[in-house]
Amino acid sequence: MSTVGKVIVCKAAVAWEPNKPLKMEEIQVAPPQADEVRIKIVATAVCHSDLYHLLENRNTDGFPTVLGHEAAGVVESVGEGVTEFQPGDKVIPVFLSQCGECRFCKSPKTNQCVTAWTRIHQDLMASVESRLSCNGKRLHQFMGTSTFSEYTVVHQTAVAKIDPNAPLDKVCLIGCGISTGYGAAVNTAKVEPGSTCAVFGLGAVGLAAVMGCKSAGAERIIAVDIIADKFEKAKVFGATDFVNPKDHDRPINQVLADMTSGGVDYSIECAGKVEVMRSALESCVGSWGVSVIVGWTDVCDVAVRPGQLVAGRTWKGSVFGGFKGKVGIPGMVQAYLDKKLKLDEFITHKMTLDQVNDAIDLMKQCKCIRTVLTVCQQ
Known part of the structure; x- marks a missing residue:
């Protein structure tokens, strides 16, 4: 009927x-x-x-x-x-x-x-x-x-x-989730081939961001999370390194700076915590690093010292991975059907x-x- x-x-x-x-x-x-x-x-x-x-x-x-x-x-x-x-x-x-x-x-x-x-x-x-x-x-x-x-x-x-x-x-x-993370790397950060990236937070959005960095040609992708068990899954999507902040007695941005000769080219924050947003920004190389905020919260403010930006870092936000929905979604579906997207x-x-x-x-x-x-x- x-x-x-x-x-x-x-x-x-x-x-x-x-x-x-x-x-x-x-x-x-x-x-x-x-x-x-x-x-x-x-x-x-x-x-x-x-x-x-x-x-x-x-x-x-x-x-x-x-x-x-x-x-x-x-x-x-x-x-x-x-x-x-x-x-x-x-x-x-x-x-x-x-x-x-x-x-x-x-x-x-x-x-x-x-x-x-x-x-x-x-x-x-x-x-x-x-x-x-x-x-x-x-x-x-x-x-x-x-x-x-x-x-x-x-x-x-x-x-x-x-x-x-x-x-x-x-x-x-x-x-939502896969497009949000993947697009944050490809559309918003515009990750370049051969670059070094860090992704903070390894939920579905963070793992999709790892996948986006890999698709864009990043050479090194550092996955950052406080749950060590998540690294094996992150490797499936292209992560090359794993850092657990709990394993270090120094701020995570200093750890990443030492690992990358001064900081990563791109960082993507997918945890929705203001302290992580700041750490992600400060983990970027000072002169040209790009950090993208993806995680959402509206319960507190995020603050940073102006000197972290003056030298050349860029701080950006990303909603739905920068995709225009009606045209972006069909393309992502096709990428999956073509086995270019997990x-x-x-x-x-x-x-x-x-x-x-x-x-x-x-x-x-x-x-x-x-x-x-x-x-x-x-």
């Missing part, structure tokens, strides 16, 4: 309040309105940004919400005015959408979109509009996507059409949507890289 134009009743994992387990609920997903696309989610992964909102967000007005933003699925129906997509298309929702018309979208210097941020309450990390509800109560739509649900409705500027041959339970990772190696656990709290616990305990949840059958 066709669901087009009808409210869909389906399962979703609802976060009713912060720092509490998600609850599987029967929710209602309204039909897409003008310029919107309703998507059947086939697979979604748990990203640290989901945990951050659930555990550390100080604004309780962002609840109840349906989390999830790293996913892939199939178009179920489209709203008025949508011509780019049709039912049956394989797609990836994009948390950083791309209108293609604003000043930012037309500039090659950024992947931001002015129009996109008018559709998001940035303090709530949720869409201004939401087609999701439960028992008559509106559910916030996290990052404009909300993929811990069997169905979701996304604005067409936040959807990327992908190769119909792509395995959705693998390429879902491209929707994805399978990131997946350490596979579960179903109703096991989402178990997946969250694994990430909280640093016992996984990525857990992929099966949501709907394709």
Whole structure:
């Protein structure tokens, strides 16, 4: 029976309040309105940004919400005015959408979109509009996507059409973490062949940054983390050295300076801690080093002495790896299909949507890289 134009009743994992387990609920997903696309989610992964909102967000007005933003699925129906997509298309929702018309979208210097941020309450990390509800109560739509649900409705500027041959339970990772780390090296840092790099933090994003450095031709890639067991995995993605700050009684930037005759050419911070951000900057060679902040936090400020920058270091930030979502995601999917990009190696656990709290616990305990949840059958 066709669901087009009808409210869909389906399962979703609802976060009713912060720092509490998600609850599987029967929710209602309204039909897409003008310029919107309703998507059947086939697979979604748990990203640290989901945990951050659930555990550390100080604004309780962002609840109840349906989390999830790293996913892939199939178009179920489209709203008025949508011509780019049709039912049956394989797609990836994009948390950083791309209108293609604003000043930012037309500039090659950024992947931001002015129009996109008018559709998001940035303090709530949720869409201004939401087609999701439960028992008559509106559910916030996290990052404009909300993929811990069997169905979701996304604005067409936040959807990327992908190769119909792509395995959705693998390429879902491209929707956030892998693109974020890989692009930070390739697009933002612009790592050069023969260079020396340091990556701080070896979660999925950090490992993807290692992979990006390797793809860009870096000769030496130093992986930095306080968990020694992560090095074996980092080697899979191209790391050549491992440094555990706990093994040294000196600041890590001094350790790296001694290892590299004065500092690395590029450093990429993927830990989301301000003290690590500063260490990553100071680990770069003073005259031309480039350091990129990827990790996210808004609970404290980061500070550095001006002398660390005056001599020539560059400090940059990167969101979604500098990729313009609608055009960047299909290219990353194609790279995976062409065996130029690793994805399978990131997946350490596979579960179903109703096991989402178990997946969250694994990430909280640093016992996984990525857990992929099966949501709907394709």
